Amino acid sequence: MSEGDAVDKLLAELSEFERAALEAFERASDAATLEAARVRFLGQRRGWFKQLEQRFRALPREGKRTCGPRFNEVRSRVREAFSKAQARLEQGAAQGGQPEAAAVQPTGGLRFGGAAVTAGRAEAFDFTVPGKRVRRGTLHPLTHTIEELIRIFGRLGFELADGPEVEDEWHNFEALNIPPEHPARDPNDNFYLDPRRLLRSQTSTVQIRVMERQRPPVRIIAIGRVYRPDVHDATHFSMFHQIEGLYVDRHVTLAHLKTVLRQFAQAYLGPDVQIRFRPSFFPFTEPSVEVDMSWDVRGGQWVELGGAGMVDPNVFRAVGYDPEEYTGFAFGLGVERLCMRRHGIHDIRLFYENDVRFLKQF
Ligand code: FA5
Numbered sequence: 001m002s003e004g005d006a007v008d009k010l011l012a013e014l015s016e017f018e019r020a021a022l023e024a025f026e027r028a029s030d031a032a033t034l035e036a037a038r039v040r041f042l043g044q045r046r047g048w049f050k051q052l053e054q055r056f057r058a059l060p061r062e063g064k065r066t067c068g069p070r071f072n073e074v075r076s077r078v079r080e081a082f083s084k085a086q087a088r089l090e091q092g093a094a095q096g097g098q099p100e101a102a103a104v105q106p107t108g109g110l111r112f113g114g115a116a117v118t119a120g121r122a123e124a125f126d127f128t129v130p131g132k133r134v135r136r137g138t139l140h141p142l143t144h145t146i147e148e149l150i151r152i153f154g155r156l157g158f159e160l161a162d163g164p165e166v167e168d169e170w171h172n173f174e175a176l177n178i179p180p181e182h183p184a185r186d187p188n189d190n191f192y193l194d195p196r197r198l199l200r201s202q203t204s205t206v207q208i209r210v211m212e213r214q215r216p217p218v219r220i221i222a223i224g225r226v227y228r229p230d231v232h233d234a235t236h237f238s239m240f241h242q243i244e245g246l247y248v249d250r251h252v253t254l255a256h257l258k259t260v261l262r263q264f265a266q267a268y269l270g271p272d273v274q275i276r277f278r279p280s281f282f283p284f285t286e287p288s289v290e291v292d293m294s295w296d297v298r299g300g301q302w303v304e305l306g307g308a309g310m311v312d313p314n315v316f317r318a319v320g321y322d323p324e325e326y327t328g329f330a331f332g333l334g335v336e337r338l339c340m341r342r343h344g345i346h347d348i349r350l351f352y353e354n355d356v357r358f359l360k361q362f
Helices: 003-025 031-043 048-058 059-092 142-153 206-214 252-268 313-319 335-343 348-352
Strands: 158-161 166-168 191-194 195-199 216-226 237-250 274-282 285-294 302-313 327-334
Touching: 003 031, 003 048, 003 059, 031 048, 031 059, 031 285, 048 059, 142 158, 142 216, 142 237, 158 206, 158 327, 206 216, 206 237, 206 313, 206 327, 237 302, 252 274, 252 285, 252 302, 252 327, 252 335, 274 302, 285 313, 285 327, 285 348, 302 313, 302 335, 327 335, 335 348
Parallel strands: 158 216
Antiparallel strands: 166 195, 191 195, 216 237, 237 327, 274 285, 285 302, 302 327
16 A cells, blocks of 8 residues: 555544544443443554554654644544543433433423533423422331330330340240240240240340349330231231330339320320220239220220230349339330221231332321
8 A cells, every 4th residue: 555545544534433433422321331432432452543543653754744633633522522421421410310312302392501512412401391200108107106106105204125036035935934834935836946046926025135234213115026926817917016115113003004005095096095904914914914995985995905014023033123122014015006006907917018009108
C-alpha cells in the first residue's frame, strides 16, 4: 500500500470510528452498556481507538502531519461524548429515575431547558404524565399490636424484657415449678430440639431469666413467639405470641394484678371492657386464675385471654428471692387473641397466610 493510500484509509476509518462511538455513547441507557462501549471504543488494551493510534504511529512523518489534526479532533470528540453520557447517567441515577437513552425522543408535553440540549439530544421531563404510584407497605397487625402493648404497659410502669426462643428445661419448666413428670413436659406437647433444649412453649421463661439477673423490685413485660404442636384451627396456631407480665416487690397483692389487667384491658379494648378472674391452676402461680374479658356483662360472652396469679414461693426459691420478704404477680396473655378481639378477626390463621387483601387493611 502506498503512503497516500494508508493515510486515506486511516482517515476513512477514523470517521467510521467517530460515528460509531458517538452513537454508542449517546444511546447507552445504563452504566453497564456505557462501560461496554467504553471498552470497545476507548479501551486501553484492545480498544478500537488504540488500534487506530498504533497505525497512526506507524505512518511516516508526512502522513502523520496530514492525519494528525483529524486524529486529535476525533479523539477529543469521542472522549467528550463519553463524559457527557457518564454525566447523564449519573444525573439520572441521582434523581432515582431511569435516564432516557438519547435515542428515545420525548413525544409530547412540555420540554425543559433548551440549554440542556446536548450532542443532538434533548433532556426532557414531561410533568403532564401521571406519576408512578409508590406502593407503601403496612406494618403487620401483630406488629401494631405489640407496639401498642409496649406503649400501654410502659405507661403503667413496666419495662420491656427479652429472652431466647430456644430454651433449656430449667427456664421453661424446672424453675417454674413444673416437675419432670408433669404432663406439660411431654415431648409430644413440645418442640424439643434435643433432650435438654426446646422451642419455648411460654414466655414465662423470661420471668426466670429476669429474676436470675436482677433483685426486686421487678416490673417487666416480655413479648415474643412461643411454640406448641397444637392443631391449627380458628383460635390455635403452632407458633403464636404471648405477652408476659411480672411484678415483684414487697406487699404486692392480687388486687394489684386485677387493677393492672383492668387498666390494660380498658386502654387496649375500650372503657366498657370488664374483666373477671376464674380460679385455675398453673404450677408457677398460687393462687392462679384465668383472665376473661367481656364487653357486655349481662348476657355478653366472656372470652379467655390468658392466665395469671401470684408468683409461687417455689419459683422465688429457684431464683434466690426470699418468699417471706417478697410477693409478686405474673400474667401471660395471647397476643393474637388480643388483636383478634380488638379488630374483630375471626380466624388466627389469617395472621400467617400472607394474604395482602387481609394485611393491607391495617
Ligand atoms: C400460659 O402459657 C401461662 N404461661 C400463662 C401464665 C403466665 C399463667 C403467668 C400464670 C402466670 P396458657 O397455656 O393458658 O398459659 O396460654 C396463655 C394464652 O396463650 C391463652 O389464654 C391463649 O390466649 C394463648 N394461647 C395458648 N395456646 C395458643 C395457641 N395454640 N394459639 C394461639 N394462642 C394460644
